[in-house]
Amino acid sequence: MERLGQAVGAENVKTAPEDLAVYAFDAYSDGKPPSAVVIPSQTREVSAVVKIARALGEPVIARGAGTGLCGGAVSIQGGGVVISFARMHRMLELDVPNRRARVQPGIVNLHLSQQVAASKLFYAPDPASQRSSTIGGNIATNAGGPHCLSYGTTVNHVLALEVVDERGEVFTTDIDDAGYDLTAALVGSEGTLGIVASAWVRLLRMPESTRVWLAAFPSIESASEAVSAIVGAGIVPTALEMMDAVIVKAVEAAFAAGYPTDAAAVLLIENAGFEDEMNACEAAIERLALANGALSWRAARTQAERDALWAGRKGAVGAIGRIAPNYYTQDVTVPRSALPKALRAVEVAARENDLVVGNVFHAGDGNLHPLLVYDKRDRRQVAAVLSTGNAILNAAIDLGGTISGEHGIGYEKRDAMTRVYSAQDLAAMARVRDVFDPEHALNPEKIFPAGTRCVEVAPPQ
């Protein structure tokens, strides 16, 4: 461990139990403390740390802000060297004419948009955790967010990567490279194929006009019908978010954001573009919302009103703290047309397990986030959460959906991989991993089902 101190400065290596204990958690799970946490300041140091960790026989786990919801950034069995990117949080270059920026992985998502705002640019993928989650973590999980409905998820906004491999060697990828698109292969790989040391990301020009609307509905079904009608009419708003009554009440209590507390569901809709286009769009969306049973329709006319509505949506998960001390967020995706059925399945599963559930989600792309609220100290409730989460997962699969929309697989869902992938599918993924990381030194125990080393996943017949 002394060698780690020589590489990054002793003050940037944590080995005291009280320091390590903090790194046994992310926003989902309790893991075990690692052997050491190292906080490098540049790529050269990341490379040195990986080499030393490997020489010590320790696996390496990259860590951004620890907001992950699938246990991705924690050591499950204990041990390993965690590389925290807390000191690598700068924008290194801004290329305004080409609308791109080179950033260190620890830069906080929102800080990037704030730093380029003066150039009338922004970074589009905006997970609800954007005030704290990092671009490195977003790349590793291929994070989504409300605005990914029309702009696409993180993979659509990463142009090039500087990566430290499992031997500590540095390589680069670029989406303009001929041949295999290794940039896309690394995005969403959850730190198992390489460690992102810097990235060129795409920036977008701020739109001329941004409109935000709020529609209240008497039922989740009618709100879901409105979502289908809007998208079916060929309108792809920049965001189309749904919140049910449980969430709206918690949000209003926490933020007084201006949501109607008497509705069963609300849709927060945003669109952006040219002024004229937005006028026509507003009329069309309002008509479709009302035709599908909206009880009320409101346009946010000022920036302050728009900000308040978005603050409520992005703070919704935190607001749940007003209902119970703990929550579990399920993350599944279903075809948009199956939303009403999926939401009914969520309701039934929660009711059967006597749990309160709140729904806040990216309705436009069928990505559900049922929030199961509970008290961790009550074993019955913990068992109920597990059972409900599992039932929701199965319902999503039965409806033609999948086991994660954006939070990733990590530790939490690795066993569920066999429910959606055949042995052949998993073997193909395992072979990719073996090419990048033959000894499984990078973030082991993640993505692949427990009890299998990648090589043990049955090869295709």
Ligand SMILES: Cc1cc2nc3c(=O)[nH]c(=O)nc-3n(C[C@H](O)[C@H](O)[C@H](O)COP(=O)(O)OP(=O)(O)OC[C@H]3O[C@@H](n4cnc5c(N)ncnc54)[C@H](O)[C@@H]3O)c2cc1C
């Ligand atoms: C309140 C709340 C709301 C959320 N909303 C959303 C949402 O709307 N959309 C969404 O997609 N997610 C959401 N999340 C989940 C989470 O914020 C995202 O998964 C986010 O991308 C994680 O970023 P992080 O910096 O916290 O990464 P961490 O949690 O630290 O790590 C996540 C994964 O990335 C890997 N990793 C981190 N940095 C690197 C690196 N430099 N190189 C290689 N691997 C790395 C880790 O090993 C781990 O596997 C939310 C979470 C919370 C708590």
